[in-house]
Amino acid sequence: xxxxxxxxxxxxxxxxxxxxxxxxxxxxxxxxxxxxxxxxxxxxxxxxxxxxxxxxxxxxxxxxxxxxxxxxxxxxxxxxxxxxxxxxxxxxxxxxxxxxxxxxxxxxxxxxxxxxxxxxxxxxxxxxxxxxxxxxxxxxxxxxxxxxxxxxxxxxxxxxxxxxxxxxxxxxxxxxxxxxxxxxxxxxxxxxxxxxxxxxxxxxxxxxxxxxxxxxxxxxxxxxxxxxxxxxxxxxxxxxxxxxxxxxxxxxxxxxxxxxxxxxxxxxxxxxxxxxxxxxxxxxxxxxxxxxxxxxxxxxxxxxxxxxxxxxxxxxxxxxxxxxxxxxxxxxxxxxxxxxxx
Amino acid sequence: xxxxxxxxxxxxxxxxxxxxxxxxxxxxxxxxxxxxxxxxxxxxxxxxxxxxxxxxxxxxxxxxxxxxxxxxxxxxxxxxxxxxxxxxxxxxxxxxxxxxxxxxxxxxxxxxxxxxxxxxxxxxxxxxxxxxxxxxxxxxxxxxxxxxxxxxxxxxxxxxxxxxxxxxxxxxxxxxxxxxxxxxxxxxxxxxxxxxxxxxxxxxxxxxxxxxxxxxxxxxxxxxxxxxxxxxxxxxxxxxxxxxxxxxxxxxxxxxxxxxxxxxxxxxxxxxxxxxxxxxxxxxxxxxxxxxxxxxxxxxxxxxxxxxxxxxxxxxxxxxxxxxxxxxxxxxxxxxxxxxxx
DNA sequence: TTGTAAGCGTTATCAG
DNA sequence: CTGATAACGCTTACAA
Numbered sequence: 145x146x147x148x149x150x151x152x153x154x155x156x157x158x159x160x161x162x163x164x165x166x167x168x169x170x171x172x173x174x175x176x177x178x179x180x181x182x183x184x185x186x187x188x189x190x191x192x193x194x195x196x197x198x199x200x201x202x203x204x205x206x207x208x209x210x211x212x213x214x215x216x217x218x219x220x221x222x223x224x225x226x227x228x229x230x231x232x233x234x235x236x237x238x239x240x241x242x243x244x245x246x247x248x249x250x251x252x253x254x255x256x257x258x259x260x261x262x263x264x265x266x267x268x269x270x271x272x273x274x275x276x277x278x279x280x281x282x283x284x285x286x287x288x289x290x291x292x293x294x295x296x297x298x299x300x301x302x303x304x305x306x307x308x309x310x311x312x313x314x315x316x317x318x319x320x321x322x323x324x325x326x327x328x329x330x331x332x333x334x335x336x337x338x339x340x341x342x343x344x345x346x347x348x349x350x351x352x353x354x355x356x357x358x359x360x361x362x363x364x365x366x367x368x369x370x371x372x373x374x375x376x377x378x379x380x381x382x383x384x385x386x387x388x389x390x391x392x393x394x395x396x397x398x399x400x401x402x403x404x405x406x407x408x409x410x411x412x413x414x415x416x417x418x419x420x421x422x423x424x425x426x427x428x429x430x431x432x433x434x435x436x437x438x439x440x441x442x443x444x445x446x447x448x449x450x451x452x453x454x455x456x457x458x459x460x461x462x463x464x465x466x467x468x469x470x471x472x473x474x475x476x477x478x479x480x481x482x483x484x485x486x
Numbered sequence: 487x488x489x490x491x492x493x494x495x496x497x498x499x500x501x502x503x504x505x506x507x508x509x510x511x512x513x514x515x516x517x518x519x520x521x522x523x524x525x526x527x528x529x530x531x532x533x534x535x536x537x538x539x540x541x542x543x544x545x546x547x548x549x550x551x552x553x554x555x556x557x558x559x560x561x562x563x564x565x566x567x568x569x570x571x572x573x574x575x576x577x578x579x580x581x582x583x584x585x586x587x588x589x590x591x592x593x594x595x596x597x598x599x600x601x602x603x604x605x606x607x608x609x610x611x612x613x614x615x616x617x618x619x620x621x622x623x624x625x626x627x628x629x630x631x632x633x634x635x636x637x638x639x640x641x642x643x644x645x646x647x648x649x650x651x652x653x654x655x656x657x658x659x660x661x662x663x664x665x666x667x668x669x670x671x672x673x674x675x676x677x678x679x680x681x682x683x684x685x686x687x688x689x690x691x692x693x694x695x696x697x698x699x700x701x702x703x704x705x706x707x708x709x710x711x712x713x714x715x716x717x718x719x720x721x722x723x724x725x726x727x728x729x730x731x732x733x734x735x736x737x738x739x740x741x742x743x744x745x746x747x748x749x750x751x752x753x754x755x756x757x758x759x760x761x762x763x764x765x766x767x768x769x770x771x772x773x774x775x776x777x778x779x780x781x782x783x784x785x786x787x788x789x790x791x792x793x794x795x796x797x798x799x800x801x802x803x804x805x806x807x808x809x810x811x812x813x814x815x816x817x818x819x820x821x822x823x824x825x826x827x828x
Numbered sequence: 829t830t831g832t833a834a835g836c837g838t839t840a841t842c843a844g
Numbered sequence: 845c846t847g848a849t850a851a852c853g854c855t856t857a858c859a860a
Binding site: 194195197201205217218224225228239256 | 509535536537538539540542547556557558559560563564567568570579580581582584597600601602603711
C-alpha cells in the first residue's frame with residue numbers, strides 16, 4: 145500500500161513539489177501545458193492527496209464526531225443516516241461513538257473525539273448525564289458542537305429535537321377525543337430533556353380537556369430496565385384502572401405491549417396504547433399501536449447542517465436556541481387504515 | 487481550541503522538543519528529574535499528543551473502516567457494536583460508511599476509506615455487488631481487509647459469517663419435525679453469499695427427511711422490494727398450498743408476517759413461520775415466529791480481531807478461510823415458553 | 829543525559 | 845511561470 149505522493153510526481157516529471165501542488169489544484173499561475181502533464185500523470189498513477197498531511201497542515205480533519213447513547217436503536221441509527229448524508233455532501237466524514245447510556249463513557253468518548261481532532265461534535269446525551277460541565281468547558285473554548293434529541297437546556301449551543309411537547313399533546317388529546325379518561329404515562333428517567341417535554345404535553349392536554357393530572361398514573365423507567373410487566377400490572381391494579389397507556393419511547397411502547405399481552409389485556413378494546421417510536425415494524429403490530437413518529441433523519445440532517453455552518457463560519461452567529469421539528473401522529477384503525485396528523 | 491504541543495512544553499521548560507518527546511514516552515535515557523518535570527507540566531496543561539501528526543509520521547491512522555449495506559438494521563448495528571468494542575480496546579477508532587445496497591456507493595465508500603488512510607477495512611457486501619475487482623485490487627496491494635456476513639468466495643481474505651447452512655438446516659428440520667411438509671422459502675437475491683448457504687441448508691434438510699425440493703416454493707426478493715403480499719398470496723394459491731414459510735431475513739420474516747395477517751392466514755395454525763432475524767421485538771410477536779438468531783455481536787468482534795491481527799502482524803499468516811459462528815434456533819410456543827437449540 | 833536535524837505529505841510565502 | 849524553503853506536530857538517528 146505504498147501510495148504515490150506529490151513528491152513522486154515531481155520527481156517523475158522533473159518539476160518541483162510546489163509546481164505539482166499548484167498544478168493539481170489548478171492554480172492560474174501554472175502553464176496549461178504543465179498542468180496537463182501533471183494532471184494526466186496524477187490521473188494515471190491514481191494519485192490521491194494524503195488527508196492526514198492536509199489535516200496536519202490545515203489544523204482541521206474534515207471529520208465530525210457523533211456521540212449517541214447507542215447505535216442499535218432505530219431513532220439514532222436513522223438520525224445517523226441523516227447526519228452522514230449531509231456530512232458526505234459537504235466533504236466531511238463521520239466518526240460514531242457510543243456512550244452506552246453511561247456518563248463516564250460519554251465523557252471519554254467526547255474526550256477521545258476531541259483528541260482525535262474532529263472538527264465538531266454532534267451529541268445526544270446519555271440518560272445518566274446530568275452534569276454537562278465537560279461540554280461546557282469545550283464550548284467555552286469555542287469548540288463547535290450541536291446537541292440533538294436529548295439536549296441540555298443549560299448549554300448555549302444549537303439544539304435540534306422533535307417537537308416532543310406537541311407530539312405528546314397531540315397523542316394525549318387523541319386518546320381523550322377517542323373517549324379515554326384515565327391515561328397512564330410511562331416515561332424514561334425524569335431528568336432527560338425529552339421526558340420533561342413529553343410530560344408537559346401530556347399534562348397540558350389533560351388540563352385543556354378538564355381532566356385531572358394524577359401523579360399515580362405516571363411512571364419513570366430506567367433505560368436499562370426491561371421488566372415492564374410489574375409496572376403495568378400495578379397500574380392496572382388501580383381502581384378505576386387506566387383505560388389508556390401513553391409511552392414515551394420505542395422500547396417502552398413495545399415493552400408495554402408485551403406486558404399487556406402477557407396479562408391478557410386486549411388493545412385497543414380494553415386499553416388504548418400510543419407511543420413515541422421509530423420502529424419500522426410498528427405497522428405490523430397494527431391495529432394495536434398508535435404512534436408518534438419522530439423525524440429522525442431530518443433531525444440528523446439539520447443537526448449536521450448546523451454543525452458544519454458553525455465550523456465553517458464561526459463568526460456568523462448561528463441560533464443557539466432549540467429548533468423543534470414536528471412529529472406525526474399515526475393512528476391505525478382496526479381495518480388497517482391509517483390516519484396521519486402533523 | 488488552540489491545543490498545547492510538545493513545542494510549547496519545550497519552550498516553557500527550556501528543553502528541546504526531542505527531550506520532551508522522550509520524557510513523555512518514558513525513555514530510559516532521560517534523567518528522572520527531567521522526566522518528572524515534563525510529565526507534571528504536561529499533566530497540568532492537559533497535553534494530548536496530536537494523533538494526526540502521529541499518523542503522518544507512522545504512516546498509519548489507527549482507524550478501521552467499516553462498510554456495511556446500512557446501519558439502520560439490527561444485524562449490522564449489532565455487528566458494529568462488536569467491532570467497536572474490540573477496536574477501542576485495541577486502540578483503534580472506527581469510521582462507518584454505508585453502501586445503501588448499491589455497488590457504486592460501495593466502491594466509493596471503499597475508495598474514500600482508503601484515501602482517508604484507514605489501516606484496514608471491514609466489509610459486508612451490498613446485495614448488488616457481484617464484481618469484487620475493486621476489492622481484489624486492494625487485496626493485491628496487501629491492504630488488510632476482512633469480510634463478514636455477506637462475503638465473496640473468490641476473495642482470499644478472512645471471512646466471518648454465521649453458520650447459515652446449519653441455521654437453515656436446523657430451521658427447516660424443525661418445521662419438518664413439527665409436521666410441516668410443504669415449506670416455502672423466501673430469500674434475498676440469489677447471488678448473495680448467504681442466500682446460497684441458506685438455500686443449501688433448506689434443500690439438504692428436505693432431502694434428509696425424504697421431502698422433494700420444489701422450485702416453485704422458492705422465491706427471491708430484491709432487497710429494496712417491500713411488497714411481499716403478492717408473492718405470499720401467489721405461493722398460497724398453489725395446490726396444495728405451503729403449510730410453512732421459511733424466510734431468509736429480518737425484513738422478509740416481518741413482511742411475510744404482515745402479508746399473512748392481511749390475507750387472514752393464522753400463524754402457526756394454518757402456516758408456520760420461521761425466519762432469520764435480528765429484530766429484538768421478535769419475541770413480541772410470539773407465538774407467531776420462530777427465529778434463527780445470528781451472533782451478530784460476536785461476528786463483529788471476531789472480524790475486528792482478525793483485521794487488527796492482520797494489520798499488526800502482516801507476516802503472520804492469518805487463516806483466510808471462512809469462519810462460521812453457530813446460530814441459535816429459538817422456538818416459541820403458544821404458552822410463551824421458549825426453547826433454544828444451538 | 830540532552831540537543832540538532834531530518835523527515836512524514838502538503839501548502840504558503842517569497843524569490844527568482 | 846516555477847522553484848526553494850519553512851511550517852504543521854511528532855519521532856528518531858546522529859551528535860555532542
